[in-house]
Amino acid sequence: MSVDEYAQARPSAALLPYVGFYSGYRQRGLAPATHRGLPSPYLTLVFTMDDPLDVAAHPDPRQAPGRYDALLGGLHLSPALLTHPGRQSGVQVALRPLGCRALFGLPAAELAGIDVDAAAVVGASAVAEIRDRLCSASSWPDRFAVVDDVLRRQLRSIRVAPEMLHASRRLLRNEAPVAVVAAEVGWSPRYLTDRFRAEIGLRPKEAARVARFDRARRAIGPGTRLADVAAAHGFADQSHLVREFRALAGCTPTRWMADEFGFVQATARLMAEDREHDRLTTTAGLADAAGR
Structure with missing residues (x-):
């Protein structure tokens, strides 16, 4: 049986200044496909639930293709190419550029044009917790609540001009x-x-x-x-x-x-x-x- 699900939600009030929205996706039993990750005014943070995220081409062509359990991508001017074999699932966070400092303690500029393993920025324990709890959750609202809960704990005091x-x-x-x-x-x-x-x-x-x-x-x-x-x-x-x-x-x-x-x-x-x-x-x- 094929599955093709998309869901969206807003973050909690505490995260609204830093996160635009959450998107959830689950596909299974479909034809293999390539998705374009297009330039956007948001940074992209993805937590997979099952298979890793396969990036066939990064916005920066000098980056080698890779597989990620969780990925954080900065603002960019060219598309990424992501492939899947007919199945993929996860939650994507649309991160406002000025929210990067508040959540992760670094300017969005440090991630410009590149994709990184999210564990290196978000923290390995936070990524592991999110992915484990996502797989245990039974609905999209519950999965979004998982991400929201962990990200709220990441918030720190910031000073933006x-x-x-x-x-x-x-x-x-x-x-x-x-x-x-x-x-x-x-x-x-x-x-x-x-x-x-x-x-x-x-x-x-x-x-x-x-x-x-x-x-x-x-x-x-x-x-x-x-x-x-x-x-x-x-x-x-x-x-x-x-x-x-x-x-x-x-x-x-x-x-x-x-x-x-x-x-x-x-x-x-x-x-x-x-x-x-x-x-x-x-x-x-x-x-x-x-x-x-």
């Missing part, structure tokens, strides 16, 4: 150009670029580019006109959107939709809700955490 909080929110939502955001926080564009890259791992323009691409790709569905998506998300025209897909996804929008639409359907609504949550609460939540 309010200028960086403001710049991150504005730039990752494509709300203003770099020069405008720099003026808002009282920094020069060059200084903002240097500080942003040292903390996040991408330059401000690169981060804004990834965020725009991420929103556009999640707006694509059956019957959607690419020209309309391009116009709604700040691309010059449809050709510009297609070029960005080739550059960041390694394929055309049509090819991506054919390969990935089931997963996109499962996650698009939660992503839209998360963007609204960012608008309303992220800055306030991180500001509170910075002052703890």
Whole structure:
């Protein structure tokens, strides 16, 4: 019997400033497939439940393919390629860039463009506990609660400059150009670029580019006109959107939709809700955490 499950949930209130959402997946009895791990405004943290995660190609081509019981990937500008033999299962955590310090004590920049064994950052005991409890849990809400419980215990006091909080929110939502955001926080564009890259791992323009691409790709569905998506998300025209897909996804929008639409359907609504949550609460939540 084939199994093809996707589930999503938000973290607890304590983790909302640092984690966007959780995604659970379980597939069995399907055809072997390759999944593209696309550039995103979130870091990717994956805890597998059964088989290890097979990464056939990392965003950095200098990294050799590998198998991971748990993986943490930084922000990147090219896709990863993940393969499975017809079965895979686990929980994926969408980690906000400024949450990397709060949970793991290091800037997201240290992980930019690479994938690492999560045990090296999260801790071997924490990874082992999560995976053991995930396999024992009987439902997706219970599995998400497991991850939430362990990550809450990882939280530490942090101090993030309010200028960086403001710049991150504005730039990752494509709300203003770099020069405008720099003026808002009282920094020069060059200084903002240097500080942003040292903390996040991408330059401000690169981060804004990834965020725009991420929103556009999640707006694509059956019957959607690419020209309309391009116009709604700040691309010059449809050709510009297609070029960005080739550059960041390694394929055309049509090819991506054919390969990935089931997963996109499962996650698009939660992503839209998360963007609204960012608008309303992220800055306030991180500001509170910075002052703890």
